[in-house]
Amino acid sequence: MSEYTLNVKDLTKTYNAGKPGEVRVLQGVSLAVKPGEVVGLVAPSGAGKSTLLHIAGLLDSADSGSVAIAGTDMTKLSDRKRTAVRRDTVGFIYQFHHLLPEFSALENIVIPQLANGVSDTAAQARALDLLDRVGIADRASHRPAALSGGEQQRVAFCRALANEPALLLADEPTGNLDPDTSDQVFDALMGLVRDTGLAAVIATHNLALAARMDRQVRLTAGVLEMI
Template identity: 80%
Template sequence: MSDPILNLRDLRKGYNAGKPNEVRVLQGIDLTVQAGEVVALVAPSGAGKSTLLHIAGLLDTPDTGTVAIRGQDMSALNDRKRTAIRRNDVGFIYQFHHLLPEFSALENIVLPQLANGATDAAARDRAMHLLDTVGIAPRATHRPAALSGGEQQRVAFCRALANDPVLLLADEPTGNLDPVTSDRVFAALMALVRQTGLAAVIATHNLDLAARMDRAVRLVDGRLVDGAA
């Protein structure tokens, strides 16, 4: 079997070490995610799921433990190489879309590709393909303020996949949407993930959504356990 896309081993992370208010957030996290696998990360607010996703996506570092992406230990890399891997290999989706308000939906997806060296024509072709996949290609020229909440989040999904990452990390990607819109937007996200075959870890407190993924893990007292409930 080939190396997993994401391999976390004995991750530990705390804050205010040695002080009376010390908090141990992660206490020995092990997680392996293969290409094409969608894993639900189930945890209530404040349990540490955002910290875990940030470490997995190289936005933060653990106190101890290792993060490997495609078999490569990230702790052995300097900041420049970690930044390059984060830009090329990892896509992030947050609960709020964080789209650039002065640019259209299409432009929001084109810009990260241009920053990564793509030609304008290639970037626009990929952006339109992604927008079509999530069903909002007719809204390509609209700015975020002219889009519904569900449409904005679908644009954010496309932006996260603009540079063709191998790993997608999503933190409550439908958490600010009503149930009907959440279901529709989640279906669009899963269509994108299945089409690309990337590895994905999607944090959610919604057990119905978690049940639609390949498997679920729960973050309990700083450790992962199998199952959503």
């Protein structure tokens, strides 16, 4: 068993390589995250934090370097196996909730579990438990349009954790909310993370929120540094 849930080494990524206007987004980025650790990734818009999260979560590939999840080097796996790891081991949260509008809050959390082979009874029980942890179990039957922005994002958090991932990657998860709601929703997210003991990398431009995480790193001009 690896000491780290996520271990990326010497990642490089360039868009339009060799062409006029090429952009070197990542320049030898390395980051290791232990189980139960929450790392705040601070970067201005356009600095490459989304690219880093997508590569770490196997949604994109680096030009060079390696990504290991739970001790397994992902760069050596087939696309099919990488997809399986992404489904079973990685949870994603984005700035916008991307909930399925025709389904209730509960159903949005149940569906990914059913796709992963969980029984309907067990999936509903876990969904209700997760909704209860973030304080909106009474909104389980409501569709996204009937939920506030903060409630929608809490449902998105629950969905990301539905299949009990080992790694959570969040890209500006409260960036679309007002300051008061952002604080409340962030508290809910941190409660879920602490309860489950997973490793998490949370990208934010909010330095106050980043300061509440275990440690902070800053991505500037393609280089990652400790804050």
